[in-house]
Amino acid sequence: MTGVTLKEIRKSYGQVKVLHGIDLEIEQGEFIVFVGPSGCGKSTLLRMIAGLETVTSGQMSIDGEVVNEVPPSRRGIAMVFQSYALYPHMTVYDNMAFGMRIARESKTEIDRRVRAAADTLQLTPYLDRLPKALSGGQRQRVAIGRAICRNPKVFLFDEPLSNLDAALRVATRIEIARLKEKLADTTMIYVTHDQVEAMTLADRIVVLSAGKIEQVGPPLELYERPANLFVARFIGSPAMNILPVTIGEPGAEASVSLKGGKSARVPIAVPTADKGKPANLGVRPEDLEISTGDDYLVEGRVLLVEALGEVTLLYLEGGAGEEPIVVKLPGTSDVSKGDIVRLKAAPEKLHLFNTEGRTYRI
Numbered sequence: 001m002t003g004v005t006l007k008e009i010r011k012s013y014g015q016v017k018v019l020h021g022i023d024l025e026i027e028q029g030e031f032i033v034f035v036g037p038s039g040c041g042k043s044t045l046l047r048m049i050a051g052l053e054t055v056t057s058g059q060m061s062i063d064g065e066v067v068n069e070v071p072p073s074r075r076g077i078a079m080v081f082q083s084y085a086l087y088p089h090m091t092v093y094d095n096m097a098f099g100m101r102i103a104r105e106s107k108t109e110i111d112r113r114v115r116a117a118a119d120t121l122q123l124t125p126y127l128d129r130l131p132k133a134l135s136g137g138q139r140q141r142v143a144i145g146r147a148i149c150r151n152p153k154v155f156l157f158d159e160p161l162s163n164l165d166a167a168l169r170v171a172t173r174i175e176i177a178r179l180k181e182k183l184a185d186t187t188m189i190y191v192t193h194d195q196v197e198a199m200t201l202a203d204r205i206v207v208l209s210a211g212k213i214e215q216v217g218p219p220l221e222l223y224e225r226p227a228n229l230f231v232a233r234f235i236g237s238p239a240m241n242i243l244p245v246t247i248g249e250p251g252a253e254a255s256v257s258l259k260g261g262k263s264a265r266v267p268i269a270v271p272t273a274d275k276g277k278p279a280n281l282g283v284r285p286e287d288l289e290i291s292t293g294d295d296y297l298v299e300g301r302v303l304l305v306e307a308l309g310e311v312t313l314l315y316l317e318g319g320a321g322e323e324p325i326v327v328k329l330p331g332t333s334d335v336s337k338g339d340i341v342r343l344k345a346a347p348e349k350l351h352l353f354n355t356e357g358r359t360y361r362i
């Protein structure tokens with residue numbers, strides 16, 4: 001059992017409270033991704049698990065042992081940073097061997113582990129090179145290789161791909177996915193801003209906002225069943241559209257009235273007490289379609305058309321506040337700027353949030 005358990009973890013810098021009580025149980029071998037807006041505390045939480053930041057209060061355990069006071073070198077973790085942090089004067093081989101030499105491992109064992117890591121990460125041809133003679137992606141693979149050589153119980157990644165260009169990002173992301181399969185028993189915790197990394201790598205995503213956990217769950221569960229408006233808007237790109245509505249008939253299958261006079265039935269239960277209350281209807285851009293009939297939710301003028309080849313994005317006036325409604329249509333479309341279009345969605349694709357932003361559950 002090499003899980004990580006966080007109980008009521010809090011962090012303050014002086015008067016500034018950064019984390020407000022984090023409870024999280026991570027299983028051995030799980031790949032956990034922390035996401036959230038800038039400043040929400042993702043890196044702070046990761047650095048606390050690493051032992052690079054102190055825990056203000058709460059209990060942190062790795063493999064069943066409370067580690068609040070255990071120094072980083074004795075936690076059985078290895079961390080990969082955005083900045084690679086390689087020694088510039090050492091070869092790839094020596095960079096990977098360094099930690100083991102300090103730990104006085106035998107030469108044979110060092111050689112075995114360096115070559116195995118190089119093989120896993122396709123770095124064997126570069127073992128004699130200095131970091132300056134490598135691409136960004138190769139350097140990051142060396143940093144990952146160095147971490148593998150330490151045989152960590154828990155692998156921590158702090159935005160490891162954010163310095164790479166788009167193509168290298170994809171290649172290195174696939175490398176990390178392979179690594180996850182190879183090291184199936186190693187727990188991995190990964191911080192990123194990137195939706196695709198989070199969705200494709202995570203067993204479970206932890207969505208943080210302002211120092212609190214909003215929701216924890218498998219990627220598709222967060223996408224399909226967000227617990228609240230924050231998660232609904234944060235997961236998925238472009239973000240879910242939000243349309244202000246009023247609850248018409250509550251009950252097991254509620255009806256809502258939209259601006260512009262249309263009403264819609266949603267297969268979502270709403271308590272009787274909420275009849276007549278304002279609410280927000282959520283619908284993802286990819287779940288909207290153009291309607292030619294009368295079965296539409298909203299009608300609006302097209303402000304902008306973005307043809308991306310594989311998809312076309314339409315921006316229509318009429319969303320909540322000043323925000324346009326975004327529609328993602330497959331392939332190309334003959335809709336033009338200035339057209340008035342009607343939009344519909346399958347009832348089971350609709351989400352409904354109460355005035356506090358919590359999802360009405362089906």
Ligand SMILES: Nc1ncnc2c1ncn2[C@@H]1O[C@H](COP(=O)(O)OP(=O)(O)OP(=O)(O)O)[C@@H](O)[C@H]1O
Nearest residue numbers: 013016018036037038039040041042043044045193
């Ligand atoms: N040493 C420090 N002293 C005071 N405040 C700090 C310190 N380190 C971080 N903070 C504050 O803690 C909050 C969380 O920072 P953190 O770096 O964990 O956020 P993040 O979610 O990783 O953000 P980003 O995505 O931008 O990296 C921020 O408001 C930051 O200003």
